Amino acid sequence: MQILKKPFISRSTKTGSAAIPCMAIVILMALPGMRAPFQETSESKANQVKAVFLYNFTQFVVWPQRIFNSKTSPFVIGVLGENTFGPYLNEVIESEGVDGHPIVVRHYKSITHDVDECQILFIDKSFPAVKQAIESLKGKPVLTVSDSENFMRHAGMLRFYIEGGKLRIEINQEASQKSGLEVSSKLLRIATLYRE
Amino acid sequence: MLTSAVVLLFTFLSYLVYEVVTFRQTYVRQLYTLSRIISANCTAALAFDNPDDAGEVLRALKAEKHIVAAALYDKQGNLFSKYPQDYPLQTIPRDQVQFEENHRFEKSHLIIFEPVVQNDKILGVLYLKSDMDAMYDRIRLYASIAAAVIAVSFVVAYFLSNMLQRSISEPVHALTRTAKTVSEKKDYSVRATKTGNDEIGYLTDAFNQMLSEIQMQNAQIQRFNQKLELTIEQRTHDLEIANKELEAFSYSVSHDLRAPLRSINGFSGILMEDYGHLLGEEGIQTLKSIMRNGTRMGQLIDDLLAFSRLGKQHVAKLNLNMTTLTKTVYDDLKEQYGNKGEVVINPLPEIKGDRSMLRQVMQNLISNALKYSMKKDNPLVEIGAYRENGENIYYVKDNGAGFNMQYYDKLFGVFQRLHSATDFEGTGVGLALVHRIILKHDGRIWAEGKENEGATFYFSLPVT
Amino acid sequence: MHDSIHDVDILLVEDNPDDAALVIRALKKCNLGNKLIHLSDGEQALNFLFGKGEFSEREVEEDKPRVILLDLKMPKVDGLEVLKAVREDPRTRVIPVVIMTSSAEEKDIVNTYNSGVNAYVVKPVGFDNFSKAVAELGMFWLLVNQSSR
Structure with a gap:
């Protein structure tokens, strides 16, 4: 069982302008075993x-x-x-x-x-x-x-x-x-x- | 009363602690059970990304009024669903999310984390926050029960102690009252009322018995006293009679014995005067012996009378200049004993006393001193005084014949003589008379002496 | 002894004849006992003084003794009673009375002085002293003292 490392998430939420793409990523993160794709x-x-x-x-x-x-x-x-x-x-x-x-x-x-x-x-x-x-x-x-x-x-x-x-x-x-x-x-x- | 209250309080407190501990354990267990049910119902919602369903499940917690908040986090720790909807998110910080079954108490709340697991796969975690009101309700209930029990206990204890007081304290109080009556009114005829056959009953009995004993002894003492008074009265009466007889006796001695003696002396004198020339030397010596003994007998009678008369004589106390009195006495005696020897009269302190009696004392002591020291080559008589323990102590000291201390106890006896009449003339009444006078003045008399070295006679008189 | 009941200088009232003899001898030794009458009890003394009984022919007022020597202890009427009677009667009141007795009892001294005695003399036991005392007594009351006769 894998759990995604938090640093990845917290780092991406650091910049305020990137808030919306980040949200998208967060939703995907909810799904097990997923890796963030390059284009979506x-x-x-x-x-x-x-x-x-x-x-x-x-x-x-x-x-x-x-x-x-x-x-x-x-x-x-x-x-x-x-x-x-x-x-x-x-x-x-x-x-x-x-x-x-x-x-x-x-x-x-x-x-x-x-x-x-x-x-x-x-x-x-x-x-x-x-x-x-x-x-x-x-x-x-x-x-x-x-x-x-x-x-x-x-x-x-x-x-x-x-x-x-x-x-x-x-x-x-x-x-x-x-x-x-x-x-x-x-x-x-x-x-x-x-x-x- | 206080003791039982403290014991009760401690009992309740310990029960309360026990209750709180067990309640917390039970409550944690109950909340775990609840959280497991909830988390089991949330697996599909998490697996299939259905927050609505999760929300529905969490809303079922509404029935549990102690659940303050609940939240579902996904595997990444993101908030998936929460209850109630308007519960501030910031109170459930994301970095505190744990994926293990866990609980903690925080500011009177119980917080539980329960992982959401489906077929061994952790899908997320359930957060439950419950208040502890249930426990506080319980503690309150418990405290009120405890207060009620204590109150009831006090009431019961009060009535019990009242009853006990009536059975224990009342007899003791009755006993105390009796004892007080006895000591205040000195009435030993009162008795304490016995109320029971317990220890206090025995005490009352013992007390009453003691009172009877005292009463009996008092009566006995009174009887003795009366008897004693009667005896004293009788003795006094007897003494008075004896005194009167003695007076009569001394009167008759003075009168009736002196008269024949006077005749013996008188006619012996006439015989000597008128017919002395017919008697010859031996006849004259015989007649002189008769006359000398007659005179001596007269002296004896006079001394004895003076001594016995002293008994009923009143002591007229006046301020006396002892120095002057002593000098006068010595002047009178000087002629009798001649100017041989040295007589030192030191200054003597004034004293209150009967002039004629103390004069008699001085006369007897000084004449004794002169008499017994005259045969010495250098006779010395010293008269002085000193102060000791509030008394004036006067002394008459000589360097004469002295006396043996072995016979000291005969010194002040009537007709007791330590020297033969041929050595020193005297009747043996002088010192007895002195002794008697000093006693009548509340003083003391004593002497020190050594044979052939001298004697000192002391007498003390109280300074008033 | 003076046989006449008249012209008496000294009246001696003494129940003890030996004492009386001694007194009389002592007085005579100094020539004072010539006009002396000796009576041996108080009753006789009173009769003598007030001209009664055997002395009824006496002129009480004219013929008073110059001094009375009185013993105290006597049968029938004692010395104190005699003294009182003498002092109560105006005819005899001025006669000097000297008590001569064997005892120096305070009670007696006080009583006799209260009753107006002129002297109280204890008869000495010793012969010399006795003779001397009686002689002085007689001299004083007969020669020195001038009573209001």
Whole structure:
């Protein structure tokens, strides 16, 4: 577990004119395992947060034990479609694990047969066949996450959306339950529940 | 009363300290429990950057009226959410944020830091600040209970001591009153009232017994006194009778014994005058012996009468010039003893006394001194006085025959003589008479002597 | 001893005959006892002085003794009573009375002087002294003292 060194923060807040950029940095700092990028856009900022959230889901969702072949089997976070995270996701999961299983990131351009080896699959909103992807994972203990607007309608489990400038989560509890995933009530508290 | 109050107070104080300590421990524990629940509920909010939700969780603390403030800090120590919303931020300084379970007391507040952990990952920290009013409420309640208990104890103790006082102090007071009555009125017939069979009852009994004893002894003493008075009266009466008899006796001695003696002497004298020439030398010597003894007997009777008369004689005290008195006495005696020897009369202090009696004293002492020193080659008689212990002490000293101190106790006795009549004539009454006169003047008489070396006679007279 | 009851110089009242004899002898030795009468008790003395009883033929006022020598202790009427009687009666009041006695009792001296005695003489025990004292007494009262006869 890493904790960012304070001197970095305190030094950057020293000059009064730099107050606003600093605030931005401070918000990013709230996210674990993040390093301050050199250039930032609101887009990339959102993606950074998404990467962190993806990792955080590992803490609030329980997967069935049988999915791992061995103790050392990796915990796979898959990204289907365009990789909008850039380097952020890898930075977030670096040297992290879930119950002793190391986390790895896999990128998929299409729906391949090994997509179900993922424990979390992020489907980028630019990916055309969201529905097919979800259906291919039906009954499998894979947490599907997307920022696509129609995602929930296709029985997707978690959806990112922006509200009031903040990244929010919508959850389809029925879908996650059907897949044998246990979503923590704490996550349910802060998420918006999707109803058909 | 005071003792029990102090004990009570100390008991309550120790309980209070114990109460405060345990209460603080309990309160810390309770607050930890609360903070753990809150922090557990805040994990998702921190993980998914949802301050609103965190705020909602913290607002639930509203139900806990002792929670003054709460705040949630993220992993970097940035304030994530706080309660109440308007609570001044500066009271929760960022550099005091700790990521360990920790608590401290600060200005009557309890502050707790509770890390927010999800699956062993620290996501941030919860800050809780609670006032200690609960404890103070409790202490106040406790103090008021203590005050009430003490007050009630005092009331109970007061009534108890009143009761005890009635049973203990009252008999003691009664005893004291009796003792006072006894000592003030000297009335030993009063008795203390016994109130019980306890120690005080025994004391009362003992006291009463003592009073009875005193009363009895007083009565006895009074009886003795009366008896004594009667005895004294009787003795006085007897003495008066004896005195009268003695007077009558001395009167008859003076009159009736002197008359025949006078006849013996008288007719012996006539015999000598008218028929002396017929008697021859031996007859004349025999007649002279009769006459000498008759004269001596007359002297004896006169001395004895003077001595016995002194008993009833009144001492008429006047200021006496002792020097003049002594010189007069000596002048009279001078002729009798001739001018042989030296007589020194030192100045003598004045004294109050009976002139004729003290004259008699001086006469007897000086004539004695002259008489006993005349046979010496250089007779010396010295008369003087000195002052000692408020008394004038007069002395008559001679270098004559003196006396043996072995027979000192016979010196002042009537008809007691230390020398034979052939050596020194005398009746043996002189010193007894002197002794008696000095005693009548409240003085003392004593003497020092050595055989053949002389004698000194001292007498003291009080200076008034 | 003077047998006549008239023309008496000295009246001696003395119950003790031996004492009386001594007094009389002492007075006679100096020629003062020629006109002396001796009576042996107070009653006789009073009779003599006031012309009663055996002395009834006496002229009391004409024939007074020049001095009375009076013993104190006597049977019947003692010396003090005689003295008082003498001093109470105007006929005898002026006669000098000398008490001659054996005792020097203060009480007696005081009483007799209070009753108007002229002298109080204690008879000495010694013969010489006695003779001398009586002689002086007689001389004084008979020769020196001029009473108002």
